[in-house]
Amino acid sequence: MAAHPLAPGDALVIVDVQNDFLPGGRLAVPRGDEVIAPLNRWIERFAAAGLPIYATRDWHPADHCSFAAQGGPWPPHCVAETPGAAFADALRLPSGATVISKAARPEADAYSGFAGTDLHERLRQAGAHRLFVGGLATDYCVLNTVKDALGLGYGVALLTAAIRAVDVQPGDGDRARAEMLAAGAVAMEE
Incomplete structure:
Protein backbone atom coordinates (compact mmCIF):
# COMPACT_ATOMS: atom_id res chain seq x y z
CA MET A 1 0.00 0.00 0.00
CA ALA A 2 2.91 2.33 0.61
CA ALA A 3 3.53 2.36 -3.14
CA HIS A 4 0.15 4.05 -3.60
CA PRO A 5 0.25 7.30 -1.63
CA LEU A 6 -3.04 8.98 -0.95
CA ALA A 7 -3.53 12.58 -2.01
CA PRO A 8 -6.06 15.38 -1.72
CA GLY A 9 -8.99 14.52 -3.96
CA ASP A 10 -9.00 10.85 -2.98
CA ALA A 11 -12.09 9.32 -1.36
CA LEU A 12 -12.85 5.83 -0.08
CA VAL A 13 -16.18 4.32 -1.14
CA ILE A 14 -17.20 1.18 0.75
CA VAL A 15 -20.05 -0.63 -0.97
CA ASP A 16 -22.77 -2.46 0.99
CA VAL A 17 -20.77 -4.28 3.70
CA GLN A 18 -23.99 -5.20 5.51
CA ASN A 19 -24.92 -8.18 7.62
CA ASP A 20 -27.37 -9.65 5.11
CA PHE A 21 -24.55 -9.88 2.54
CA LEU A 22 -22.18 -11.68 4.91
CA PRO A 23 -22.07 -15.45 5.56
CA GLY A 24 -25.25 -16.35 7.45
CA GLY A 25 -27.14 -13.36 6.04
CA ARG A 26 -30.32 -13.39 3.97
CA LEU A 27 -28.41 -12.84 0.69
CA ALA A 28 -24.94 -13.98 1.66
CA VAL A 29 -21.98 -13.36 -0.65
CA PRO A 30 -19.63 -16.35 -0.43
CA ARG A 31 -16.62 -15.33 1.68
CA GLY A 32 -18.08 -11.82 1.89
CA ASP A 33 -16.61 -11.36 5.34
CA GLU A 34 -13.11 -11.50 3.81
CA VAL A 35 -13.49 -7.92 2.57
CA ILE A 36 -13.63 -6.49 6.09
CA ALA A 37 -9.96 -6.74 7.13
CA PRO A 38 -8.57 -5.10 3.96
CA LEU A 39 -11.27 -2.42 4.08
CA ASN A 40 -10.40 -1.67 7.70
CA ARG A 41 -6.79 -1.10 6.65
CA TRP A 42 -7.93 1.34 3.96
CA ILE A 43 -10.25 3.04 6.45
CA GLU A 44 -7.26 3.56 8.78
CA ARG A 45 -5.19 5.06 5.96
CA PHE A 46 -7.95 7.41 4.81
CA ALA A 47 -8.79 8.48 8.37
CA ALA A 48 -5.12 9.13 9.15
CA ALA A 49 -4.81 11.25 6.00
CA GLY A 50 -7.99 13.20 6.82
CA LEU A 51 -9.61 12.07 3.57
CA PRO A 52 -13.35 11.38 3.16
CA ILE A 53 -14.92 7.97 3.64
CA TYR A 54 -18.32 7.01 2.23
CA ALA A 55 -20.29 3.84 2.94
CA THR A 56 -23.21 2.85 0.75
CA ARG A 57 -25.98 0.58 1.97
CA ASP A 58 -29.11 -1.05 0.68
CA TRP A 59 -31.92 0.41 2.77
CA CYS A 65 -39.45 -4.40 -5.81
CA SER A 66 -36.25 -6.49 -5.81
CA PHE A 67 -37.78 -9.05 -3.43
CA ALA A 68 -39.18 -12.29 -4.84
CA ALA A 69 -42.63 -11.64 -3.30
CA GLN A 70 -42.85 -8.49 -5.46
CA GLY A 71 -41.56 -10.25 -8.57
CA GLY A 72 -37.89 -9.41 -8.05
CA PRO A 73 -34.94 -11.80 -8.19
CA TRP A 74 -33.81 -11.72 -4.56
CA PRO A 75 -34.98 -12.88 -1.15
CA PRO A 76 -35.84 -10.07 1.29
CA HIS A 77 -32.60 -8.45 2.45
CA CYS A 78 -31.30 -5.24 4.02
CA VAL A 79 -34.73 -4.09 5.17
CA ALA A 80 -34.27 -0.64 6.72
CA GLU A 81 -33.78 -0.56 10.48
CA THR A 82 -33.26 -4.35 10.77
CA PRO A 83 -30.08 -6.10 11.94
CA GLY A 84 -29.55 -7.45 8.42
CA ALA A 85 -29.31 -3.91 7.04
CA ALA A 86 -26.69 -2.85 9.61
CA PHE A 87 -23.06 -2.53 8.61
CA ALA A 88 -20.90 -5.45 9.66
CA ASP A 89 -19.90 -5.14 13.32
CA ALA A 90 -16.25 -5.73 12.45
CA LEU A 91 -16.18 -2.91 9.87
CA ARG A 92 -14.53 0.01 11.65
CA LEU A 93 -16.31 2.96 10.07
CA PRO A 94 -15.28 6.21 11.75
CA SER A 95 -17.97 8.49 13.13
CA GLY A 96 -17.24 10.99 10.37
CA ALA A 97 -17.98 8.55 7.54
CA THR A 98 -20.82 9.57 5.24
CA VAL A 99 -23.54 6.94 4.89
CA ILE A 100 -25.35 6.77 1.55
CA SER A 101 -28.66 4.87 1.60
CA LYS A 102 -29.91 3.49 -1.71
CA ALA A 103 -32.96 1.66 -3.06
CA ALA A 104 -35.04 3.08 -0.20
CA ARG A 105 -38.29 3.40 -2.19
CA PRO A 106 -40.47 0.34 -2.89
CA GLU A 107 -40.60 0.88 -6.65
CA ALA A 108 -36.93 1.66 -7.37
CA ASP A 109 -33.99 -0.70 -7.24
CA ALA A 110 -30.41 0.52 -7.31
CA TYR A 111 -27.20 -1.45 -7.60
CA SER A 112 -25.01 1.64 -7.93
CA GLY A 113 -24.23 3.87 -4.98
CA PHE A 114 -24.91 6.79 -7.33
CA ALA A 115 -28.40 5.68 -8.40
CA GLY A 116 -31.04 7.88 -6.80
CA THR A 117 -28.63 9.21 -4.16
CA ASP A 118 -26.61 12.37 -3.56
CA LEU A 119 -23.25 10.53 -3.58
CA HIS A 120 -21.99 12.40 -6.68
CA GLU A 121 -22.95 15.77 -5.20
CA ARG A 122 -21.26 14.93 -1.89
CA LEU A 123 -18.08 13.75 -3.62
CA ARG A 124 -17.93 16.92 -5.69
CA GLN A 125 -18.44 19.08 -2.59
CA ALA A 126 -15.52 17.23 -0.98
CA GLY A 127 -13.34 17.85 -4.05
CA ALA A 128 -12.98 14.14 -4.77
CA HIS A 129 -11.72 13.04 -8.16
CA ARG A 130 -10.21 9.59 -7.46
CA LEU A 131 -12.29 6.93 -5.71
CA PHE A 132 -10.94 3.84 -3.99
CA VAL A 133 -13.78 1.31 -4.15
CA GLY A 134 -14.29 -2.02 -2.39
CA GLY A 135 -17.12 -4.02 -0.87
CA LEU A 136 -19.97 -6.29 -1.91
CA ALA A 137 -20.77 -7.69 -4.31
CA THR A 138 -18.24 -7.52 -7.15
CA ASP A 139 -20.76 -8.53 -9.81
CA TYR A 140 -23.62 -6.26 -8.73
CA CYS A 141 -23.25 -3.19 -6.54
CA VAL A 142 -19.47 -2.79 -6.85
CA LEU A 143 -19.64 -3.22 -10.64
CA ASN A 144 -22.43 -0.68 -11.07
CA THR A 145 -20.93 1.84 -8.63
CA VAL A 146 -17.58 1.67 -10.44
CA LYS A 147 -19.17 1.98 -13.89
CA ASP A 148 -21.19 5.01 -12.80
CA ALA A 149 -18.14 6.60 -11.16
CA LEU A 150 -16.12 6.19 -14.34
CA GLY A 151 -19.01 7.58 -16.39
CA LEU A 152 -19.10 10.64 -14.13
CA GLY A 153 -15.40 11.27 -14.71
CA TYR A 154 -13.86 9.91 -11.53
CA GLY A 155 -10.68 7.90 -11.53
CA VAL A 156 -11.31 4.56 -9.84
CA ALA A 157 -8.91 2.37 -7.91
CA LEU A 158 -10.56 -1.04 -7.49
CA LEU A 159 -9.50 -2.56 -4.17
CA THR A 160 -9.16 -6.12 -5.43
CA ALA A 161 -8.46 -7.67 -2.01
CA ALA A 162 -11.67 -6.09 -0.71
CA ILE A 163 -14.27 -7.37 -3.20
CA ARG A 164 -16.17 -10.66 -3.37
CA ALA A 165 -18.77 -11.88 -5.86
CA VAL A 166 -22.17 -13.53 -5.61
CA ASP A 167 -21.38 -15.59 -8.75
CA VAL A 168 -25.00 -16.47 -9.52
CA GLN A 169 -23.47 -17.79 -12.73
CA PRO A 170 -19.95 -19.20 -12.25
CA GLY A 171 -17.41 -16.59 -13.28
CA ASP A 172 -19.71 -13.56 -12.87
CA GLY A 173 -17.22 -11.98 -10.47
CA ASP A 174 -14.27 -12.48 -12.81
CA ARG A 175 -16.27 -11.05 -15.71
CA ALA A 176 -17.33 -8.05 -13.62
CA ARG A 177 -13.75 -7.37 -12.56
CA ALA A 178 -12.58 -7.58 -16.20
CA GLU A 179 -15.40 -5.23 -17.24
CA MET A 180 -14.42 -2.65 -14.62
CA LEU A 181 -10.75 -2.76 -15.62
CA ALA A 182 -11.60 -2.56 -19.32
CA ALA A 183 -13.75 0.51 -18.58
CA GLY A 184 -10.80 2.28 -16.96
CA ALA A 185 -10.63 1.25 -13.32
CA VAL A 186 -7.15 0.44 -12.02
CA ALA A 187 -6.62 -2.68 -9.91
CA MET A 188 -5.19 -1.76 -6.53
CA GLU A 189 -3.61 -4.79 -4.95
CA GLU A 190 -3.03 -4.63 -1.23
Missing part, protein backbone atom coordinates in the same frame (compact mmCIF):
# COMPACT_ATOMS: atom_id res chain seq x y z
CA HIS A 60 -35.01 -1.34 1.49
CA PRO A 61 -38.63 -1.06 2.56
CA ALA A 62 -40.24 -4.40 3.44
CA ASP A 63 -42.11 -4.46 0.11
CA HIS A 64 -39.15 -3.59 -2.11
